[in-house]
Structure formats: C-alpha cells, structure tokens
Amino acid sequence: MRSEGRIEKRVAVKIPVHLVPEGNTFVAEPTTIINISRRGACVLAGRHWEPGEQLCLASSLRNFRREARVVYCHPRSNGQFCMGLEFDASIGDRNNALWSSSTLIS
Secondary structure, eight states: OOOOOSOOOOOEEEEEEEEETTOTTTTEEEEEEEEEOOOOEEEESOOOOOOOEEEEEEETTEEEEEEEEEEEEOOTTEEEEEEEEESSOOOOOOOOOOOOOOOOOO
C-alpha cells in the first residue's frame, strides 16, 4: 500500500520554461516552474490542462527538456492554474540536475 504524499522533497525555484503540448511543437506556453524534484514539478499555467495530457517542459536558459504528464491542474484566484507534472523518467545525474542548489535561478 502506497502512503499519501510526495516520495521526494521538491525544491522551491523560479525558472522560466515553455510548456509544449505533445504533437504540437508550434504552440509553446511560456510559464514558470515554482518547485521541482527529479520526479516532477509544479508550474504556473495560463490555461487549464487535463490530467493525463502529455507535454514537454523546456528551458533554453538551462538547456533543460523533460517529457511530462499532467497529474493535476487547479485554478488559482488570479486566473492562472497551478499544475503538477510527473516526469516520464527520473534524471540520473544529480550534479547536472536543474534543482541542484548551484543551478537555481531566483
């Protein structure tokens, strides 16, 4: 039986990225990662995404690109959405990880 809650602690960050829907590389929504771990991230989105949707999370500033699945998408009072993403596979090299303390952007 799996316990409730996160398997791995997330690190609070503020990193600009683009959300690219699977199969539509011509549409990219600029947004911000607000926390991240090797297994997933929480981002702010300008539109509602359906749980289960596949997308790519990409940052040209950090040379970061991860395939992800939408786990949840909750509306916020300011018209944005708080979206939880699960990465398709764990990143193996912690030294090059986006969430490493030496690479965080404020």
